[in-house]
Amino acid sequence: MSDDKPAYPIVVLETTMGTIKLELWPDKAPVTVDNFLTYVREGFYDGLIFHRAVQNFVVQTGGYEPGMVYRQPTHPPIRNEADNGLKNTRGTIAMARAYPINSAAAQFFVNLADNPKLDHKGPEPMNFGYAVFGRVISGLHLLEILATKPVTVREQHQNVPYEEEVILKAYVEGEPR
Secondary structure (H helix, E strand, O other): OOOOOOOEEEEEEEEEOEEEEEOOOOOOOOOHHHHHHHHOOOOOOOOOEEEEEEEOHHHHHHHEEEOOOOOOOOOOEEEEHHHHHOOOOOOEEEEEEOOOOOOOOOOEEEEEOOOHHHHOOOHHHHHHHOOEEEEEEOOOOOOHHHHOOOEEEOOOEEEEOOOOOOEEEEEEEEOOO
16 A cells, blocks of 8 residues: 655654654755754764753753763754744754854754744744754653753753753664664
């Protein structure tokens, strides 16, 4: 039987909290998905912590090792695809970035609520938004639990979980590891 739904890549995050699975949408965010898969396949996310957790907002990872030691991205920043029509709704994943529109590299976040203020609204940096490129298909509850735990300030970063949770291994489901 034929199924018209495209087979989307699935990324598995084995973490100290349990397993989280992410479905990626290359048809909506091809540059972002290609970049993310490159980092996954190179093992970049292995050993990184969830360094930001805000209840009913987001959980972020992709930039820090335990102890808030920064891990430098290994590829240049990518074009921001926030204008792809996707919204920052609960369970979606999006690229984190600095003020420059096209500054996203390796850090990403999971939306724990509908976050319309993060959506694309226009060409200006403050309105361009954050590129959604997939969604959590299992394990969202683990991140929601993490966001209820105590946080602290470390290395000028707020909302850092006091108890570090680590991505032990990130890989593409169905590919050799």
